[in-house]
Amino acid sequence: MHWQRNLAARMLNLACLLALLGCDQGQSKVPCPPKQQVADAVRVALPPFLSLAGVELEPLATGPESVKVNFKAAVTPKEELYEYDRQVDGEPRVLLIKPVQAPGAKATLYGYIEATRAMDRWTLGRVRLETGLEQFGRPRGAFPPHAYVTDSKEAKAALAQQAANAEAEHRARLAAIKRQEDERKALLEQQERERKAREERERAERLERERREEEARLAAEEQRRKEEAERAIEAEKAKAARQAARKKLLDATTVGATYLGSFRQGDTTRGLRLVFTAREPIPASEDYLIEAEFTSPRDPGAKCKVKGQLVMAPTEGTHIQLREAVVRAGGSEEDRANHRFFAYLHGAALHTTDAGLAGVADTGLGRYDVVLEREGAPSSGGSTSTPSLGPRPAPAVAPDGALPEIRKGDTVVVAKANTPVMSGEQTIATVAAGTRVMALEVVPDPTGSWVKVQVIVRGVPREGYIHSTNLKLASER
Missing domain, CATH: 2.30.30 (SH3 type barrels.)
Known part of the structure; x- marks a missing residue:
């Protein structure tokens, strides 16, 4: 009986020791830090809006003097806790939150803490909370100012303001779009008016240009017709004049036509008598070849036979161009003088006049004038x-x-x-x-x-x- 009493006393002492250590009886073989020490550490690690209601420990040995203490903590919120519901974009931005924990409601947290023992003193490490904390949410003050409780008056007012702002922004956007559309339409109308005005101006300018061009064309055509008519008249006049001059020259050079006159240089004058002896047309030409004979009235024996051409050129005028001269003279001084004068007739050009013929013989020794009157023609000298x-x-x-x-x-x-x-x-x-x-x-x-x-x-x-x-x-x- 005595040994039974001793065994009971030892069991009582062990129970007291385990109670002091804070460990459950099923784990009495693993050393464990005091439960109160662990509870205080967990209480310090909890967010300030949670209160610790109780803790259960499960020590696990990790070494001779160290343990890992798993714990289960019962906690209650000190005030109502919230979590995000949704965010409503707009102006202002509205963040809606909803309550998830009422004050005093119990919940469970799990975690662990490392502990080491030196002699009879336990040192605790950092409390690790692993599960359960997210279920509590956060207190109202942890959210930004634009966070409102869902379905609250403040939330409804904020959403109404946001809707009003959105409506105002929508109306402003529509007004801006309408204003831009009106400006675009006004610009298009202005461009259309300018285009029509430009086309009308270009059309008027084109018509005016065409009118001026037509007037200029008609004036040029009229001027051309006038000039053509004038040229035709002048051509007819010139043709008639050429024909008259040609007829006059042909009449003046008929075979047998005889002229009396003088061959003069300065104060020296020699009498001349001219008789045309032959004339024949030049093929494919209006000109004629002529032959004539000059004699001296004072010395009929002195003669000069000449050959030449009747030139019908319109630019130079109709005239007689003498080209060859064959002189025959006697031995007297008078004959020699006549010979010299006759020789100068080579190259002389004669034109018709009202009285007969006149012209010049331009030689290297000077200029000689020839004046002849046709025999039988009325004299104009008197x-x-x-x-x-x-x-x-x-x-x-x-x-x-x-x-x-x-x-x-x-x-x-x-x-x-x-x-x-x-x-x-x-x-x-x-x-x-x-x-x-x-x-x-x-x-x-x-x-x-x-x-x-x-x-x-x-x-x-x-x-x-x-x-x-x-x-x-x-x-x-």
Whole structure:
């Protein structure tokens, strides 16, 4: 019986020791830190919004003097706890939360803590909470200011404000879209108006340009027709003048036509007699070949046979061009003088005049004037009537201070620039100073005299009158 009492006493002491160590009886063989020490450590590790209601321990030996103590802790929240419900995007942003734990509601947490023992003193490590903490949520103050409890007045007001803001933003966006559309439409309308105005302006400019071009074309066409008509008239006139000049030249050079006149240089004059002896046309040409014979009235034995050509060129005027001269003379002094003068006839050019023929022989020894009148033609030298010349210019002083004495057949020089050549009351041409012409006829006038000359007008020989105040004798140059 005694040993039974001792055994019971030992069991009681062991139970007391286990109670002091805080371990369950089923694990009395594993050393364990005091339960209160572990509970205090767990209480410190809990979030401040949770209270520790109790703890159960399960020590696991990890070494001779170390254990891992698994624990199960019963906790209760100090206030209502919340978790995220959803976030509503907008302006302002709204975060909705919902309650998950009421104050005083119990829940269970699991974790562990490492502990080591030195003598009878336990040192605890860090409390590790592994499960159960997420179920509690967080207190209201842990959420941002824009977090509202779902279905609360504040949440409904925030959502209403957000909806109003969204509606206002939507209306503003629609207004902006409408404004942009109106601006785009206005721009398109402005561009369309500008396009139409530009097209209308271009059309008006095109019509105006076409009108001007048509007017210019019609004017040019009218001018062309007018010029063509004028050219046709001038051509007809020129043709008629050429035909008249051609007929006159042909009439003047018929075989047997005889002329009397002079061959003159300065104050030296020789008498001439000209007889045309032959004429025949040149094939494929309007020109003719002619033959003629010059003799001296004072010495019929002195002769000069010449060959030449009747030139019908419209630019040079119809004229007789002498090309060959064969001179025959006797042995007297008169014959030798005639021989020299006859030799100068080579190359002479003769034009028709009202009285006969006139021209020049330009040689290396000087310029010789030839004046011939046709036998049987009425002489114009004795006429004293003044031709109708229209208004007469006032007489001017000749270059030597006196009016020149000009005779028929003289070679004269135009003394003034742009000297008019008159035919009736019309100025048919103007000639430059220094122009040499032959006096075909001299008509006395109270202011001097009018000298008849031949000039070329547009390729056609024309006869007119120059007042003697505008002329001087060629020998005076």
